[in-house]
Amino acid sequence: MVVSVVYGGTPEERGPSEKNAKDIAEALKERGYSVQFLQFDKDIIKTLRAVSTDIVYLCVQGRGYGDGTFQGMLEVEGIPFTGSGMRAATLINDKILCKFLFDHYRINTPKWDILTKEQYESGEYDYHGFGFPFVAKAPTQGGSFGIELIKGPEDLPLIEKVFGFDDPILLESYIKGRFYTVGIYESGDGIVALPVVEGLDLDHQDEASLKEDRLITFTGTYGIKESNLDTELASQIRQMALQVFKITGARDLCRVDFMLSDDNIPYVLEINAVPGLKKYSLMPLAAMQSGIRYEDMIEDILLSAVKRR
Structure with missing residues (x-):
C-alpha cells in the first residue's frame, strides 16, 4: 500500500504541518508501509497519481488547505484520505x-458574538455590553494565530490584528x-x-x-x-x-x-x-x-x- 503523507498550509501553519507529517511518515515506515512525503501545491493531484497513491494521510492545515479545500479535491478525484470529509472539515x-x-x-461554550470590520471601524459595537475581558478570534485560523485577549477598552486596537486574518471575527468571553x-x-x-x-x-x-x-x-x-x-x-x-x-x-x-x-x-x-x-x-x-x-x-x-x- 502506497501512503502519501501530504503537508502544507498557510504561512503560519506550514511549519507545524511539515513537522506533523515527518513524524507520521516515520511511524508508517516503521510499520512497513511504502510512504511518499509530499508538499501540497497546485499539481498535487497529478503528483499523487504519478506515485500510485492508494491513500492520503492528510496533514495540511489552515484556510485553503485543511478547511475542506484539499478534502474536496480528493473526494472529486476519488482518492481516499484520512480524517474528516469536506463538509465536516469546512464546518x-x-x-x-x-x-x-x-x-x-x-x-456549554463561552458566550460569543460576531464582529465585522465595518462595526469595528465605525465604533458602533457595544463592547461594554458584551463584557470585558473577552477574546477576539479569527474563526478560520488554527493554533494560536489570529487571537488576542482584550482585557479592557485600552486593548481594543489589538482587534485590528485579528482582522488581518478574517472578517467577520469571533468574540468570545474569556474564561x-x-x-x-x-x-x-x-x-x-x-x-x-x-x-x-x-x-x-x-x-x-x-x-x-x-x-x-x-x-x-x-x-x-x-x-x-x-x-x-x-x-x-x-x-x-x-x-x-x-x-x-x-x-x-x-x-x-x-x-x-x-x-x-x-x-x-x-x-x-x-x-x-x-x-x-x-x-x-x-x-x-x-x-x-x-x-x-x-x-x-x-x-x-x-x-x-x-x-x-
Whole structure:
C-alpha cells in the first residue's frame, strides 16, 4: 500500500504541518508501509497519481488547505484520505459555525458574538455590553494565530490584528481557569476517547504568569499532565467531547479543547479536525500517557480510513 503523507498550509501553519507529517511518515515506515512525503501545491493531484497513491494521510492545515479545500479535491478525484470529509472539515474549521452548532445542541461554550470590520471601524459595537475581558478570534485560523485577549477598552486596537486574518471575527468571553483537551480517534475496536489531560504552556508556567489573565498559546514548548479531576467531572468532559465529535460529522480523529472555569464548569472552546500529530503534540502525548504507542495510534487512524474505502 502506497501512503502519501501530504503537508502544507498557510504561512503560519506550514511549519507545524511539515513537522506533523515527518513524524507520521516515520511511524508508517516503521510499520512497513511504502510512504511518499509530499508538499501540497497546485499539481498535487497529478503528483499523487504519478506515485500510485492508494491513500492520503492528510496533514495540511489552515484556510485553503485543511478547511475542506484539499478534502474536496480528493473526494472529486476519488482518492481516499484520512480524517474528516469536506463538509465536516469546512464546518469544523469555522469557529463561528461551530458556535451555532454548540448552541443548537446545548453544549456549554463561552458566550460569543460576531464582529465585522465595518462595526469595528465605525465604533458602533457595544463592547461594554458584551463584557470585558473577552477574546477576539479569527474563526478560520488554527493554533494560536489570529487571537488576542482584550482585557479592557485600552486593548481594543489589538482587534485590528485579528482582522488581518478574517472578517467577520469571533468574540468570545474569556474564561479564567485551566485548559483541558480530549483526543479522539477511530480504531478497529471502535472510537477511542483518550483521557482528559491538562494542557501546559511550558513557556508560561512561572507563578506570576499563572496568576494573571492570559491566553494559553502553545506557540513555544508545551506539554500535558494527568488531570486531577474527579471521576464524574472527567467523564462529563469526555462525553461532551464525544458529542462534539458526533454532531460535527468528524471522522478518524479530532481533538476537542476545553476551558474549565475556576468554579469547575467545563466550556467547549473548539474542535480541531487536523490536530497536531507530531510525536510530542498534545494528542500523542495523551495517548502515550495512557499506554498507547504513538505508532499504534497513527496506524489505527490510517486503517480506519482504509476500512472506510
